[in-house]
Amino acid sequence: MNFTYQNIVSSLDIEASFNVEVIQGLWGGYGELVRLSFCDEKSLDNGNLGNDDLSKPNAITPPNLIVKHVSLPDKSEHPKGWNTERSHLRKVGSYQVETSWYQDHTQVFDPYCPVPKGLLCKQSDNEWLIVMQDLADLGFPNTHQTANKMQRNACLEWLANFHAKHIGTEANDVWESGTYWHLDTRPDELDALQDLPLKAQAEAIDRKLKQASFQTLVHGDAKLANFCFNLKGDKVAAVDFQYVGHGCAMKDVALFMSSAVEPEDCDGLESELLESYFGYLQEALTRYQPHLSFPEVEASWRPMFYVAWADFHRFVKGWSPNHWKINSYTESMANSVVNEFQSERKNESIK
Template sequence: MQNHFKNITLKATQSTDLYEIEMIQSLWSGYGKIIRLGLENGIKKSVVAKHVKMPNQKNHPRGWNTDFSHLRKVKSYEVETNWYQQWAKLCDDNCKIPHCFVIESENGEVFMVLEDLDDAGYDLRKDSVDWSDIEACLKWLANFHATYLEEKPTGLWDIGTYWHLDTRPDELKIMDDKTLQKAAPAVDEKLNNCKYLTFVHGDAKLANFCFSSSENKVAAVDFQYVGGGCGMKDVAYFIGSCLYEEDCEKLEDKILAFYFKELESAIALKNKDLNFKELEKEWREMYPVAWTDFHRFLKGWSPSHWKINSYSEKMARQVIRKLS
C-alpha cells in the first residue's frame, strides 16, 4: 500500500498502525482489489479498503476488452466516489450501507476506506436463499427506492444499471435474437419514460447483499452503477440472480406484493408526497419490461448464460408484443 493511502487510513480511523488481514476479492477485469485491514488502537477493529488501479493491459474475463468497456468502468468508479461523497448519507438502517471513512484519488488510483460490515454484524454471505432472505433484500430495495424517489441523480449515472442500453452497443450489435435486438430501443425508452423515477442500485445481485446473523436484515455494497431509473430494474435483476425460472414464475405475485407493501410503508415514513397507487400501477407494468431489458443484455453478452430461460423468453415475447 502506498504510504499516502496508509496515512489517510490511519488518520480517518484514528489508528496507530494497520495490517492486511485478507484480500476479499479482485475487482472485475483486474482493476484493483478489495482488502480487509486490521487496525491498531483505532475507532474500529477493522475496515475494508477498495483500491482501484487501472490496468495497463485490459483483461476482461469474457473478452470484452474495448475502449468503450474500459471507459465505462472508469466512469463507474467516478460514480461510486460521487455516491459516497454526495448521496450515501441519506441511507438509514432500513437500507444499510457501509459508512465511508475516506475517499481519495491520486495518479489514476482510487482508494476508499469503508466500514467492515462483518464487524458491524452483517457477516453472512449467501449463494442460495429462502423466503425470509428474499424479504430482507426486497425490504432493503424498497427503502432505498423510497429514499431517492424523484431525486435527480447528479454525479451518478443518468440512467443506472450496468447493462443500460446506451453503455452496451457492442453486446447489442452481436445479438442473434433479431426480434429482441430490434425491440431493445423501445424497451429502453419505456423504462426511461416512467413518470415515477428513483435511484437504482444498478447491480443488486445476491452477492452484493450482506446478511445479519442476528436479525432478518441486510446491508448492500458496490455502488458503481447507481443512477436514475425505475425501481423494477433492481427488483427484477435481484430475483433473477437468486431464483431459478420455476420459482421466478411461481413466486412472482408474492414477490411484487411484498415489495410494494414495503415500498408504501417506506414512502410514508419518508413523508414523500405522491400518488402511491399510481406509482404501483406504473411500476407493476414495468416489471416484465425491466426483466426483458436485462434479458436483452444477457443474450448479447453471454448467450449461453444460465439465466436465459423459458420464463425470460416468455416475458420478452409478451413485452415485445405489447410494444408493437
C-alpha cells in the same frame, strides 16, 4: 496517489498495528478489495493483552476497515472477451461514480436501507481509493449464494426503502441512467444480439423505462452477492455502488430476482416477490414520500417489471448467448413484452 495501507491508517488517526486480508480481486484486474483488522498496540504487553488493560480506553480495538483500491491495469481481461475501449471507459466511469457516492451520499446512516459509511475517498487520473466501514462491525457479517424467503424479503425491503427514499432525487454525481446493462452503454452487445424481434424493440423498451413515472435512484447491480445479512437473515445492508443512478425501480427488482431465484422457480415465485416488494414500498412511501399516492406509484411501476426484465434479457442474450439466466421464463417474458410493443406499433401505424 501515494497509496499504502499504512498511509490510510495514519490519515484516519488510528494508532494500531493491522493485518491485511484480501477479500477479492476486482473485475478485469482493476484492483482489489481488502479488510484491515486491528489490534491496539498500546494494550500490548510483550505481545499479550493483560486483563487490566482491557478496562482502559486505549485497549479498545479500532473497528475494521474495508479498502477498495482501483488502479488501472495495462491490459484488462474480461471473462467473456468484452475487453473493449468502451468497456474500459464504462468501468472507469463506474469507479468515479462509486467514489463520489461513498464520499457524498453515505455520511448519514439510514437504518431502513443501510450502507457502509465512506471514511476516506480519493481520486486521481487512473487510481481510486474508497475506505469504508466494515458491515460486519455494523451487524451484517454474512453473504449468501442462495436465499430463502426471509432473506429474499430482506433484500426486497432494502430496495423498496432505497427506491422510495430517492424518488425525485436530483444527483449529478451518479449515472444519468443507472445499471450496467442499459442500452446506451451496451451497443456492442446489441450488435451481437441474434434475437431480431427483441433487437428491433430494444430502443422502445429502453425508452419506456426512461419515461416511466416516478423516476428514482437504482442501485444498479442489486444482485444477491451485493447484500450483507445480519445473523438472523431478516435485515440487510448493500454494497457495490458502481452503477448507482437514475432510473426505473423495477430494473433493480428484476436483476435481484434473476440472482436470487432459480430459473425453474421464477414463474411460481414471481407474484410472491412482487407482492412483498410492493408491500414494503407502501410502508416506505409513508416514511419518505407521504405526499405521493401509493396506488399511483404501484400502477406505474408494476407493469415495468416485465419491461425491465426484457431489457436485462436483451443485454444477457447479446453478451453471453449461452448464459444460464437465459431460460424459458425469461424468453417467455421477453417475447410477451416484444409482442406487446409490436402490437402498439401496429396500432399507431393504423391511426
